[in-house]
Amino acid sequence: MTDSVTVPTTEPAKLMRPHAEQEYALELEALAAQDTRPRPPSWNLSPWAVVTYLLGGTLDDGTVISPKYVGPRRLMEVAVATLATDRALLLLGVPGTAKTWVSEHLSAAISGASTLLVQGTSGTPEEAIRYGWNYARLLSEGPTAGALVPSPVMTAMETGKIARVEELTRIPADVQDALITILSEKTLPVPELGIEVQAAKGFNLIATANDRDRGVNDLSSALRRRFNTVVLPLPASEEDEVAIVARRVEQLGAALELPTTPAAAEEIRRVVTVFRELRSGTTTDGRTKLKSPSGTLSTAEAISVVTNGLALSAHFGDGVLRASDVAAGILGSVIKDPVADKVVWNEYLEAVVRERGEWSDFYRACREVTG
Known part of the structure; x- marks a missing residue:
């Protein structure tokens, strides 16, 4: 919908904090090359390979996949299986239980991109979840496709990828509810243009929430029903x-x-x-x-x-x-x-x-x- 912009890239080795898909590119390539199991639409890896990427293992050719998460395998299987359905995933836990870490690596393994991210704060506007406008173009052209600025969620819908929303319960309740239509109908109306964006196969959403923030901006029952919740515990031992x-x-x-x-x-x-x-x-x-x-x-x-x-x-x-x-x-x-x-x-x-x-x-x- 918008003009593409070419952004110079920096070698991962020179980055202070590479994205997961950059830092572990060789592991993801090795898994994709040997992954013969069925893959959901638009997924780069099968659910089995995604779990192997998260928990680590040794492939048939001897490639060692480093563990990204140490914890119950079943939790990761439930999380990955959820993303293969039409239900969104909510990762819940106390601070420091690797919710953001798991969210990033799930997105990297499934979509090859972990950067379609909305950072939740008390000041997060609805435009961060739906879409905004390039006001210079809006004033000169009126509401056009070229003036529209898609949110990370809209981009994920258009491309069939995973979107991430961090600290969902810190977002004001009326802004949270912008997700209801997206998650239930898999559409995002743009009434100013008389169109709607329909989600491509492979689209889903991972949200994280700190269970110590309960009472800050609790999810409405309508929104909570759109999520399957996985609680990440502190390390067992x-x-x-x-x-x-x-x-x-x-x-x-x-x-x-x-x-x-x-x-x-x-x-x-x-x-x-x-x-x-x-x-x-x-x-x-x-x-x-x-x-x-x-x-x-x-x-x-x-x-x-x-x-x-x-x-x-x-x-x-x-x-x-x-x-x-x-x-x-x-x-x-x-x-x-x-x-x-x-x-x-x-x-x-x-x-x-x-x-x-x-x-x-x-x-x-x-x-x-x-x-």
């Missing part, structure tokens, strides 16, 4: 969470070109243990009950703490990740409420950390930054 953090830290370190540091397994495990204990309100051995802070202490925050620690160690330390490099990051993650959370943190330091002899360096480092 400490080993799973340690593996997730270690893998993402390695990837981020490479992307940011941080100087190589020795294996940081001990500090990664310590950060994960602290987060899991404070999240659950009990120590790993179950002997001590704890108060939980106001923040989520998600896996994503653990990744951030360790990555920041690596930068400190590489640029201002001796190149070895130590307790002093992660202490400040943990403090910043735990203490969101400067009064109540500081009490929780101090109690944890004295009742748990101080009593662990092998954590004496960590206790000293935390005490130094806590004050």
Whole structure:
């Protein structure tokens, strides 16, 4: 509907954060080459291959597909199967459960493009979901196809691809409801032009929502019926969470070109243990009950703490990740409420950390930054 624009491309290796379809292009090509299973209309891969891309595996020719998500296989199978139907997919969970990550990789594997994205905020207008206008052309030409600016959702409908809506419950309720006709009738009317855009086969929509935002802009029952909801949990075990953090830290370190540091397994495990204990309100051995802070202490925050620690160690330390490099990051993650959370943190330091002899360096480092 609009004039095409040629945008210069940058090599993925030079990008700070390549899109999934760029970073994992070789894996997607290998899967497509060996994928002989039935593919839904307009899909680049079969549902089986999409799940393999997400969870990892080894192909018949020996190609190793790295895992993008660590969690129950059935959840990913349900998510992918949903997108092969006429139901949209809602990924729900607390912050840091990889909702955006899974959404991006699903879109990359299915459509080869993860960039048809609407970022939900309290200020997201209806035009972001439907369409807008190039006002200079609108004034000179009136309402014409050339003056229309399609939204990512409209573009996905026209091309039979996956559209993404992030933080759906942060979008005002009247704007959310612009999706009802799109998801139920698979059409988007443009009354100014007397036309409608009908969705091509392969179109679907993935939305994410933070279940801590319930009550902000809850979905109407009419809109909720258009979604199949998959709840993404926090990592089930400490080993799973340690593996997730270690893998993402390695990837981020490479992307940011941080100087190589020795294996940081001990500090990664310590950060994960602290987060899991404070999240659950009990120590790993179950002997001590704890108060939980106001923040989520998600896996994503653990990744951030360790990555920041690596930068400190590489640029201002001796190149070895130590307790002093992660202490400040943990403090910043735990203490969101400067009064109540500081009490929780101090109690944890004295009742748990101080009593662990092998954590004496960590206790000293935390005490130094806590004050």
